[in-house]
Amino acid sequence: MxxxxxxxxxxxxxxxxxxxxxxxxxxxxxxxxxxxxxxxxxxxxxxxxxxxxxxxxxxxxxxxxxxxxxxxxxxxxxxxxxxLTDEAAADPHLNPGAGWVSPVCVxxxxxxxxxxxxxxxxxxxxxxxxxxxxxxxxxxxxxxxxxxxxxxxxxxxxxxxxxxxxxxxxxxxxxxxxxxxxxxxxxESREQTGEPSAADTADLLDMQGVTWCFAIDHRDGEDHTIDRPARYEHFRDWRPSQLHGERILGFERAPEHAGDPARAYLLTPNPDDDPFGIDVDHRNMGGAPELWTYRRILARRQFQPGFFASDVTIVNWPMNDYIGGPLFGTPDAAEHRAAAKELSESLLYWLQTEAPRPDGGAGWPGLRLRPDIAGTADGFAKVPYYxxxxxxxxxxxxxEQDFSVEILGDNAAVSYPDSVGVGHYFWIDRHPSTGGHPGGGGRPQPFEIPLGxxxxxxxxxxxxxxxxxxxxxxxxxxxxxxxxxxxxxxxxxxxxxxxxxxxxxxxxxxxxxxxxxxxxxxxxxxxxxxxxxxxxxx
Structure with a gap:
């Protein structure tokens, strides 16, 4: 019809x-x-x-x-x-999740x-x-x-x-x-755009990795381990060139720049942290921040004691950035889409069973998917994060030369006669790509949006x-x-x-x-x- x-x-x-x-x-x-x-x-x-x-x-x-x-x-x-607690309710900048990716994580x-x-x-x-x-x-x-x-x-x-x-x-x-x-x-290539950071050659299929996010809480003393994904060993042992040979399922990361120390992400489910102590200024976060509070969307300490047994956090971490291939523009896009989700499933299974804990043990079996949060039957997002x-x-x-700090120095970004809005972020947040680029893109000055x-x-x-x-x-x-x-x-x-x-x-x-x-x-x-x-x- x-x-x-x-x-x-x-x-x-x-x-x-x-x-x-x-x-x-x-x-x-x-x-x-x-x-x-x-x-x-x-x-x-x-x-x-x-x-x-x-x-x-x-x-x-x-x-x-x-x-x-x-x-x-x-x-x-x-x-x-x-x-809410009285303090949270009175906070004009209430951040229910007390996540540091945004002043309002919900x-x-x-x-x-x-x-x-x-x-x-x-x-x-x-x-x-x-x-x-x-x-x-x-x-x-x-x-x-x-x-x-x-x-x-x-x-x-x-x-x-x-x-x-x-x-x-x-x-x-x-x-x-x-x-x-x-x-x-x-x-694009440098010849096409004139951008100093562009590659020598263009590649239509070299795209930033996608992430199949999922929502979890942590129930101490319980076992919510999912079934072992079919390709778990493949993803557990995967060492993409974009990560300088580090395993993708791991807290360790190579230095961002020559001479820098190696980085190690931290994970502490349900930390006894002060939600008002979260620093949302990314310039202060360091090279490898605490993952649990990164994209936390419910912080139990923002609410009356005992109402929430656990925080809820979103897993959108470097470990589930899928860079095996693009999800559109290629005949095998559907295979990469399935692989992107299986990487996230493998990350959760690894976290539940093998991930090294600070106390010397391995895994947090109490990590539990939250289908009610995601609006799906399995707790994973409805679609990947493109x-x-x-x-x-x-x-x-x-x-790039319109707003890059590395190019402009202390000068302001280009002002467009046809500006229709403004924007900013801490970084030119370019993630590792399917074509081998490790990510990173410098810093942007506060910028405008041209109508053109x-x-x-x-x-x-x-x-x-x-x-x-x-x-x-x-x-x-x-x-x-x-x-x-x-x-x-x-x-x-x-x-x-x-x-x-x-x-x-x-x-x-x-x-x-x-x-x-x-x-x-x-x-x-x-x-x-x-x-x-x-x-x-x-």
Whole structure:
């Protein structure tokens, strides 16, 4: 059975960028269809089990008002419904998980609840249609426009949606492939981008590793050991060249730089730590931090004594970064997808049975998967955490020399005339890749998001709204993070609305000084931050 729908703005992909884009368009009065391949909205934050990676200034600057509201609502949920300690409840910067990856580490279902609350009024008003478990399978084009996108639902039905403007907010840039939109994958060469840190040669299949995250707690004295994975020995003994010969399933890591000491990660399930003692400034974390508190999303000591028997943490560690091969763009992608999950299963089994403990023993059999947290039957994320997507060949490609501290020194990042948002992170967070790169990418100055990076060079009514914007593999390491993706999505939803209202195109807006100024005024009026304080540096 096939049905047809027509809307003003079609947003394909319900991740961080897709949700933010939908809110921006809806608040400007537009009619929106939002589709999502899984049964949860939220992308990185929910289906992939990745607490938000945030910069140190996020509480006061370097984010849009909409993102600040989103974070406030997450905290309000805990204050309203959870038995917090008096100290935690009074903390204006409440961090329920007391994780150090972000000042607000929370459960994915709480994020899902807040997203639903933000979108529900527009659904009730008939302004927004949400299609879950619906994946794009075809794109119809004419000349340099997308006419319609065909979707397949979980029960095999087909839905064809036409729209004035289409946003690709998928995790892997699906519409770029389906619609024949010019794009790049993998690594670029130095000749292509001019980036000092780029490789001598390009490789379309050299992509950053993916991570199949999972949620665990620890029940001391109990045995929750999973069945031994079929390829456990293979993964236990795997020594990828990217790790300089170290076993991937191990706490030991080679020095990051010549002359540095070797590193050893620590793991202490349910430490008797002070949740207010967590330092979220990554510049102080050292080369090998404590893993349990890294992405902890429930810290039992933030709640009334005895309410939670254990913390809950997300395992997204160097040990389950899968670098055996890419998960798209190659005939054996499905095999690598299965292997990525089996690496994570092997990591858990190793932690439960063989991992060296500080007391000289081996393994923590009390480590227990939490399917209720992940929203899956087995406790592993619904989908892998993808760090890279297909990336559009954009009107403006963001390159390393635009914001790298190592290149710019104490100078500010490039300021774009068409800035539509800002972002920052501690590192240009490039992970080990399938082509042998060990990772690492230097440091970014606080940066801006150019509108040109959201606009393809040819197709007029398509916008990138997630990790598929015009970055390089290197600059993707900062622009892929959740708060930046939120700002990208908001800008995409806003420019789509502006174009629909003015019967024009995003490209025409960007290239007309008067229209661009009017659009940027609209963004600012809705709480977007377009510039940093000129004095701020990394």
């Amino acid at each position: 096939m049905t047809e729908q027509d809307t003003e703005i079609l947003i394909v992909g319900g991740g961080v960028g897709g949700v933010s884009a939908a809110l921006a368009a809806l608040e400007r009065g537009r009619r929106v269809v939002l589709t999502e391949e899984t049964d949860w909205l939220g992308g990185q934050l929910t289906t992939q089990l990745v607490p938000s990676d945030e910069h140190i200034r996020v509480e006061t600057t370097g984010r849009n008002a909409s993102y600040a509201r989103f974070r406030d609502l997450l905290r309000s949920h805990y204050r309203a419904f959870y038995p 459960e994915p279902r709480v994020i899902l609840s807040v997203i639903d609350g933000l979108l529900r009024p527009f659904v009730s008003a008939g302004q927004l249609t949400i299609l879950l478990e619906t994946r794009p399978v075809a794109v119809a084009t004419s000349w340099d426009r997308i006419d319609a996108v065909t979707f397949e639902t979980a029960d095999g039905a087909e839905i064809v949606v036409s729209a004035s403007v289409v946003l690709d907010a998928t995790e892997l840039g699906d519409l770029l492939e389906l619609g024949g939109v010019e794009h790049v994958t993998g690594r 760090r890279e997507s297909r990336r559009i060949l954009a009107e403006r490609t963001i390159v 990076a959201l606009i393809p060079r040819r197709v007029d009514n398509l916008l990138a709204a997630a990790k598929n914007i015009g970055t390089t593999q290197i600059t993707n390491g900062s622009y892929r993070l959740q708060p930046v993706e939120w700002s990208v999505g908001e800008a995409a939803g806003a420019i789509a609305s502006f174009a629909v209202a003015g019967a024009t195109t995003p490209r025409a807006v960007r290239n007309d000084e008067r229209l661009l100024a009017a659009f940027q005024e609209d963004l600012v009026a809705h709480g977007a931050q377009l510039r940093w304080d000129s004095a701020l540096r990394w």
